[in-house]
Each structure stands twice: as C-alpha cells, then as structure tokens.
Amino acid sequence: MPSRRLVFGLSFLLACSTTGSRPAAPPSATLPPAVSDDAQPPLGKLPAGVRPLGYALALEIDPTKERFSGTGEIAIELDSPHSVIWLHGADLHVTSASVDGADAAYAQVDPGGVAKLTLPRTIGPGKATLRFIWDAPYNQHLRGVYLARADGRAYASTHFEEISARYAFPCFDEPRFKTPFEVTLTGPASDVIVSNTLGVDEKLAANGMKTLRFGATQPLPTYLVLFAVGPWDEVRVEAPPNELRAKALPMRFFAPKGRAKELSFGAQAAVPILALLEKYFASPMPYEKLDHLVIPDFEQGAMENAGAITYRETFLLYNEGISHPDLKNNVADTLAHEISHQWFGDSVTMRWWDEIWLNESFASWLAARIVDQWDPSLDDTTVLFNRANGAMSTDSLRTARKIRQKIESPGDIQNAFDGLTYWKGGALLTMFERYIGPDAFRAGIRSYVAAHKNGLGSTDELLEAVGRAAGRDVKAAFRSFIDQEGVPLVEVKTSCDGSRGRLELSQSRYLPLGSEASRDRIWHVPVCARYGLGTEARESCSLLTEAHGSMDLDGCPSWVMPNASGTGYYRWSLAPADLARLRDDGYTSLDVRERLSLSRALLAAVRSGTLPVADALAAMPYLSRDPSGEVAKDPIGLLGFVIQYLATGTERDAARRFGGELYLPVADRLGWDAKPGESSGNRRLRDAAIGFLVDVAEEPRVTAEGAKRGRAYAALGGQSFDDKAVAPGLAGLALATAVREGDAAFFRGLDARLAKSDDEAIRARIIGALSSTRDPILAEKALGLALDPRLRENERAIPPYVMFSDPAMRETAWKWTRGHLDQLSSAFGERGMATFPGVGSVFCDSAHAEELKSAFGPRAGANPAIKRVLANTVERVSLCIAQAEAQAQSAQDFLRKRFAPARTGTRPPGRAAP
Ligand SMILES: [Zn+2]
Structure with a gap:
C-alpha cells in the first residue's frame, strides 16, 4: 500500500546529468528497431541500451508491521526506441507503474527478480522517468529489507549485496549503474532512521511516525544503498580534521538497545584506522559521514554500504573480560576492511561481479596492513597469513575456482564471494606489494583510486596504474594468479661456484596426493628468498616466468629461506642438504612467518606424499618449543590429522600420548588464566594447547579441569555466567567440556539460558556447548536447535558443524542431517544451504563421499555455488582417503618406535629434523 506520494522530483538530475548529455533525437528509420516484448528475460546482465540516471525513493518502514511500502522515480536514458524495459524487482507487489506519466505494465518474470515493464508506446531514444508504487513483505532470509529481533524489539535493516536491492525497490540492480539516490524514509518517531547520507529534513508524520529526507548521495550502485529503522542506542564520535580533510567527520555507532557500552573498543579503533586509511589513499574519506550499525541477525560479517556500514554483533561489539580476545582482531580488522571499501568498491566500483576481487582482495589485504600499523600487538598480519594458507588448501583442489571467473547467473555471483577471493586475493597483493615495493605499489593504488573516483574501475586499469608506478608491466604476472586456479610449487636448490651463489x-x-589435476602449469611467480651470508641475512627477489629459472645471490649462502617473510603465495621445497642447513644454521634467523612457512612446507609435503609423515612428526617437538606461540601451536594441525585419520587402536592412543608430551608442559606453563600483558601469540598458544588436549588428545586431567571450570562458569544455580571462572578465550571450550562430561540436568539448565541472552557471542557459546554432547538423546535435542525458533538464522548452522567436528558424534550428526535436509533447507534459505555441504569435509572414506553426493547432489540443481561446495567437499574426502592410505604406515612406524616397550616412552624429544 502506498503511504505517500513523492514530495520531490528528479529535476536536478535531469538538468545536470553528465552521463545523459546526448541530445534526445526523434525516432527515425536509421535508429535500431524498438526492443519489443518478445525477447527472453535477461537472467544475467540486463541488455544494453537503457541506463538509470538517478533514483528518488520514499519508503515507509515500520519494524512492528509485516510489510513495508514505497514509491519511487527512476530517471533513465534510452539509446534507442523501446517498447519493453527490463529491470529488477523481486517479490514486490507493484500497484502502479508508469513511464512519463503513462501507465505501464510491470511483471516479475523470473523468481531471481527479473522484471518486465511493458510500455504503453514506444519511447526513446532520450530520457524518461519511470514511476512505481509498491509494497512488499519483509524478507525471510536476511536479504533485501528484513527484520532482526533482540530483547523483544524489532530492527529493520537492508542488505543488498550482491543482488538484493531488487527485494526493496524496482531497480537496475547491477554494479555498473552508479547514480545518485535521493532517499526519504518514514518510520516510528521513537526509532533511529539511517541511510547513506545525513538527514536534511525531519518531520513528524501521522500515527506516531516521522519522515526523514536525506541528502542526495554521490553516485552509487544499488548494492551499496542502506535503509535502517529501529530502536538502536547511539554513540557519537568525531574523526578530527587532518591534512587531507578540512572538516571533522561525524561517526555514529549504533548498538542494539542497552548495549552501547560494548561499542567503545570499536569506536576508539575507528578514528585512527580511518586516519591511516586516508593517509594510505592520500585522499579524505569519500563521503560526508560514516555510520556503523550493529544488526542483531546478519548473514555476513559486515557490509560496506557507502557511509553506513552494517555489522554482525561479533564484528563490532566487544566486551572486555567477557568477549573472546580474538574478537578484538575481528572488530579492528572488520573496521579497516569496511572503511577501506569506502574507496575500494564504493567510490571506485567494479563493472560486473567477475571483478569482485578488486573489492574483497584489496580490503582483506589492506585491513591487515592497517591494523598492524595501528596496533601491532594484535598481529593481524599473521591472521592474514593463516587465512591465506587455508585458501591454498582450497586452491590445491582440482575443483578450485579462479578468482576471476565468468559470471553468468545469480548463483555464480554468490560463488565468487568465497575464501579464495578474500584470502588468496589478499595474499597475492601481499606478495606483489613486496615484490614491487610498498611505495610504488601505494603510488599505483593512489593514482587508480583518484582517476576513477565516484566511477567504475577494472583489473586492467588497476594493473596499468600499478605498472606505471612500478616502472614495469605487472599484468601478465598478476593475471597468471587471478585468471587460473592453483598454487605454484617452487622447488629450490642452491648451487655454489666459488664465491658466487645461485x-x-x-x-x-x-x-x-590423490589429486587428479595436472601439474603442468606456469605462473609468473615473484620469488623472494632470504639467505645467510656470513653473519648477515640478505634478500633477493626474481620473477620466475618459466618452468625452470634461477636467481643470483650476493654470495654463497649458509642457508636459504625460499619464501621471505612468508609473503609468497606458493608452496616451496628445498633440496635435502639445503633443508638441513636451514634447520641447523638458519632457523634462529627466521622471522615468525618464515618459521610458520617452514612448518606449512612440511605439512604440504606430507599431504603431497613427498615427505613421510614420520619425518614431519619428528620435527614437531622442535617446532612446539618455538618461542613464538603462533609457531609453537602449529604442529597441532598435523597431530590432529594423525590422531583422527592415520592412527587407529593402540596407535591412536600412542598418538594422543605423543601430543600430550608436546602440549601438557605448555598448558601447565601457561595455565588456564590469562596473564596481564601477555602476547597475543602466547594467549593463542594457551587456547590452542588446552583445546587440543581436551578435544583431540582427550587428556583426562585437563579435561577434568575444563569440565570443572565450565560448570563454575555456567553457574546454573545463579542468574548469569560467572566470567571469573575461566578466561574468555577458553570459556566456550570449558562450557562444551562441562556439557560433554555432564548430565541431562546440566544440559537442560544451559539450554534454558538461551532464552535469557541476546548477545550473539554468549549465545554461540551456549549453542556450541549444547552441540558438544555425546549423549545420544541429548544429541538429538542439540541438533534440533538448528530448526528451533529460538535461534536466529545466522545461528542455525552451529549445531551440525560442531557435532560433525567430533569424530565420536559425526555419524549421529550425519544421520540426523540426512533425515532433515528439507527442514534445514528452508531454515537456512538457498544461500545458507549453498555452503552447507562443506560440513562433510571431515569424512575420510568412500562410502560417505557417495552419501554426500546422493544427499546434496539433487539439491544442487542449477546452483553453481552449492555444486562447487559439494565438488570441493567430495574431492577433499577422496584426497584424505589417498593420504591416509599412503601415510598410515609411516605414522604407525613412528609411534611404535617412539613408544616401543624397550624404551620407557619418555625419550626426550631432542632436536629433531624439520
Ligand atoms: Zn569486503
């Protein structure tokens, strides 16, 4: 139902539009034929020839109602005569549509939201104005305009990326169409009403409502528009003026009612992070203000709407002494990521979704860089390193996708927003920045951002700008990584000729091992090596463009690290003699990420079958004693793989004992309680070591302590959790251990707490803990939470994921999941369901690979996102089978030898060979 007519028009757009400068000409015989209504609906891009010049939208959004309504005008320009205009609109009940005042027929012709506007007469070429009146239900799956609830209150917000603006208003829902938006929102007078710009006029309306008119935006694509109406609490800060910005920039932070104090870390971090980004781009924040809104139910981590960023709770709220300490990284990294999008993505936008890496890879890389500058103690660069390594594992699959791939359908678009785009892309930029040099790299980025301000950009334009600044062509090298899938393996051997090293x-x-892909592939790999020369460490880089090449060194090195600072996106291996020298002479000269790179090189060699797992296991005691917590916890991944997949029976017990030998001393040294001023590395080591001992090694003493602390933390006799009982980084683990070791009464008591908390982080602890039960009856109840109305949509996947991760409960979880796929599908929505087959990655046998295919295959339909995730998952299972077959004997030999009866089993770990 339309609530009101537009009170303003598009005259300013029509008068001064520069994009629409072509004079209107009368139709003539020389013009192309009119586009008529017999054309097929365009399911990918809209056809050329019609483009929007600007929108004027007025919406009434009352979060207490079931529907919202709107009226809108779109100024368009046509290149040729049209009798039909294709645009987007999904689930909109359009009650009136017209073109230049004459009635037109609007119809949604495709479930994906393609709409056809049949015109009363042929119009164009030239300008025209479309007018619509509509109403629509709030979206049920966190897209378009949707409602989120917390503490009995309803909040309405929008989430439009990638293609959900069409659920809010009729539009041309593609990133290449950047236009100004004039927005007017009407909502309850007591609510906060936010959009992309500052309000310029506010009036009370009838029935306890108010109307806010916002200033016209800079040119934006539909996916960056935001409307929000709800009872948020507000904190205001100001980013003071600086050499790039003459005026202070208003920043408002909005938390769900009653939680404003949890905004203080984010609000403090945002001001310096914004200043660092402005300095990096050498240009001020592109928009007049910057709001940050926490939405109580949110599909993604955050969304970079221009001037009005939206966040999931755990990506902006932080509660000292209660929140998991890694949430600080989350908040700082997310702020830097989303604020950097204001330039990269918002001000300069990609033309189509195949270029989304321009947004996401850049924001991921730059965020880690900026957070490291702001607070090095958060060690955000190591977080990016670890994520990039995870991406390498996906990228090694035969079924991996390219970062830049063809986008033809809506499913392809969702497919493009995966870990490869974010973390492989972020790692590539780290690698090329080091190779080109940070100054030249930054100069290239600055000139690209300045040249395309408020417009469109592309990979080619960016690489040309970087190449100009660097004084060399970088296109071929970049393209070899973004236009083909896979990870290079660089094999390195030192040769010495007198004083000359190479x-x-x-x-x-x-x-x-087990992969059916071809090894035959060439990248242009910027290889940077560090090496020892006398008492010094030197660095050399070269671009490896052929299958074989060489790099001259300054002399004959005593050791070589083939991936300087771990910034290269490649796997590496050293000739055996070189590896021994790196271990014996070079190890103490390596930085943290180089030591991590060495640890990952061993793991990669085990996975590829080139290193017996026994040799890698022999190196683990050495790595586990590394002074950096980040390195010391790294062997846990390999130990888990051995315990779960390579060892059975008594060998599994021996593998657990081996793990206990490495990490019990660590847990005892670090204790359960956080130490004031300890490094993030030590804190992460404590969390990882104790987590490993409880969940994987099943060490009785630590498990008993965990359960005790979990019960104390739950404090079920009282009203709320006892935050003093356990360090925040271990609270989730302790609670889960208490459930696993506890009884039905404890389970029920904890379950009852769900209704009492609206805090996403606390709720995730509760749901994760309940899902950790090993009691068959309680497990059924825990899995049922996925469908429980008390859960928010973004919490529903927790129970199955947690239970799949426990080998003892995996089969229970799988049986239940297979029996409830229809219900899960409607609870998760199509988008949530697309990533869900990934739960099966933990299996390591062919029977389950077949079951995964038969369960999820028929649901994949034509959706490329679910197809890809399923293909990745089935491939991971088959690789695990091949690796377990190849390495099980080696693992067993190692464990038998180590715990042979003749020896006492307490052999000191010694300095083992990496
Ligand atoms: Zn992003």
Missing part, C-alpha cells in the same frame, strides 16, 4: 628454481602446480 638458486636453481623450478615450478609446477602443487598437488596433494
């Missing part, structure tokens, strides 16, 4: 390099595709 690295012999060769490359092929890194493949795990």
